[in-house]
Every structure is written in C-alpha cells, then in structure tokens.
Amino acid sequence: MRLLAIETSTEACSVAVMVDGEVCERFAIAPRRHAELVLPWAEALLAEAGTHRSALDAVAVGRGPGAFTGVRLGISIAQGIALALGRPLLPVSTLAVLAMDGLRDGGDRVLAAIDARMGEVYAGAFARDGAGLRALGPERVSAPDAVEPPDAGPWTGVGTGFAAADAALVRHLGDHLGPVDAAALPRAGQLVRLAALSMAAGGALAPELVEPAYLRNQVALTLVEQAAARAARG
Structure with missing residues (x-):
C-alpha cells in the first residue's frame, strides 16, 4: 500500500508517505507556512521513499477539528492531489x-x-x-x-x-x-497509519465527498457572514 498523508489542522504542519508499511515523515511547528511547505515536503518524501505520485493508492488527510483555515487548507490540497491522480481520499479525525x-x-x-x-x-x-x-x-x-x-x-x-x-x-x-x-500536536506519521487501516476496511471516499469536521459551526458561519458583508460593500 502506498499512501500520502497531510495534516495541517493545527499550528503544526506534517506530511508523511507510507510505502509497504514503511513511513517517512516531515513535521514542524510552522504557523502560517502550511501552504508553503506541504507540496515540497510531499515531493521530497515521495523521492525519499523511492516512489512517485502516480504510484499512490490513495491520499489521506486530517479532517479536523482544528484551526478553520488549517483544516480547510489540508482538505483542499489533498482533494486537489487525489482528483488530479484519480485516487480516493481517506479522511481521518x-x-x-x-x-x-x-x-x-x-x-x-x-x-x-x-x-x-x-x-x-x-x-x-x-x-x-x-x-x-x-x-x-x-x-x-x-x-x-x-x-x-x-x-x-x-x-x-x-x-x-x-x-x-x-x-x-x-x-x-x-x-x-x-x-x-500537553504539548503534543497531530503528526502525519500517525495519520498515515490510521489511514492504512481505514483503507483496508473500505473507508476510502471519492475526494469530492470529503467534508471537514469543524465542530464549531458558528466559526464557519461567521466567516461566511464576513465574506457576504465584504461583497455587499463592493
């Protein structure tokens, strides 16, 4: 099984690749740098593991809860990769x-x-x-x-x-x-292990069906309201 995993739901940014049970991971506490780091890390880890995007069986992603922007970013990147490759997505709490x-x-x-x-x-x-x-x-x-x-x-x-x-x-x-x-933050190395179990149990989904787990719905609503207010102001 060959999986790519992305976790950006908190101030930590983490990416992992699993190839036949072996896991390579990158992790850093990098607030506001997730978008900058995820794709270069993914390419570096795939090379380190001796594989390529086209050989992946699925893409895994942390679906939240966590920071609204981080959860949304991780799912968007994972969906984009999975859709481009025609692969399923494995959302993990x-x-x-x-x-x-x-x-x-x-x-x-x-x-x-x-x-x-x-x-x-x-x-x-x-x-x-x-x-x-x-x-x-x-x-x-x-x-x-x-x-x-x-x-x-x-x-x-x-x-x-x-x-x-x-x-x-x-x-x-x-x-x-x-x-x-109390200092622990989620790591993609653990995410990819849970994703492999989910894949084996038939938990893979079409990328467009994956939804974030914000839990705090009022945060999302507030952001939508802010966007609507900006649009109304022109």
Whole structure:
C-alpha cells in the first residue's frame, strides 16, 4: 500500500508517505507556512521513499477539528492531489491522530484535546483497538469543565487542550487522568497509519465527498457572514 498523508489542522504542519508499511515523515511547528511547505515536503518524501505520485493508492488527510483555515487548507490540497491522480481520499479525525500518540506510552484509553481558543477545547475519547483505535463517543467542542470522559479512568491525556486556559482541563478531570502530554500536536506519521487501516476496511471516499469536521459551526458561519458583508460593500 502506498499512501500520502497531510495534516495541517493545527499550528503544526506534517506530511508523511507510507510505502509497504514503511513511513517517512516531515513535521514542524510552522504557523502560517502550511501552504508553503506541504507540496515540497510531499515531493521530497515521495523521492525519499523511492516512489512517485502516480504510484499512490490513495491520499489521506486530517479532517479536523482544528484551526478553520488549517483544516480547510489540508482538505483542499489533498482533494486537489487525489482528483488530479484519480485516487480516493481517506479522511481521518485529527483528534484520533493525536490520540495515537497517547497509545505509545502503553495506555489503552486516551482523551485527546486540542486548544480551540475562545476558552474552549476540542475533545474526544478513544480506546486501543488492535493496531489502531476506536472512538468512545462523539467529538465535541466545549469549555474545559464540560468535558466528561465515558468513565472514571484513568485516562492518558494528550494535546494542547490540556494546557489551554491555564490547564483548566487538567484541574477539571483531576484523578481521572494518568500521564498527560500537553504539548503534543497531530503528526502525519500517525495519520498515515490510521489511514492504512481505514483503507483496508473500505473507508476510502471519492475526494469530492470529503467534508471537514469543524465542530464549531458558528466559526464557519461567521466567516461566511464576513465574506457576504465584504461583497455587499463592493
């Protein structure tokens, strides 16, 4: 299986290529440089892996939640590549990608959280499931003190949501938490592994059918309203 994966939903920019189970990745915290970095990194990684775009079986992308602009950019680039190649797209939850890092420390249950700004976090609970994981409920955006895991835990915590609002989520969950990595950001190397499992399970979609998971619909609405107001002003 040959996959290209793109993750730009947060301040981190990450691209990975998987060829027959071997993964090459580039990752950097690079706010506002995602559009500049993604395509050159993709070409460099394909060359490093000894393959070419035309040999790809599919393209994978982090579908969010995350920064509105970053989510939209990642999906747009991935759709463009997939459409040009006539290949399917594999959308993967950015929270699930983040949760994969939490499994590396040996935990079986992970609470992934991303700082959503405006005093809120994006959060989702996941459990180990073979080589991947499964969601234990819907992903949500809320104030930290409204995040409730499915049970008492302990839970491994991963993601910038645990540092948001002066670590309000850590204080709220208290003894429900085990180890916490509040600096973790989603990586395309984990994304491509989840995408390979999705591909094997028949999860590939036509590129035009892939939708972003913003969760905070009012952000998208506000941007649409701003655009309409600018158009009205001429």
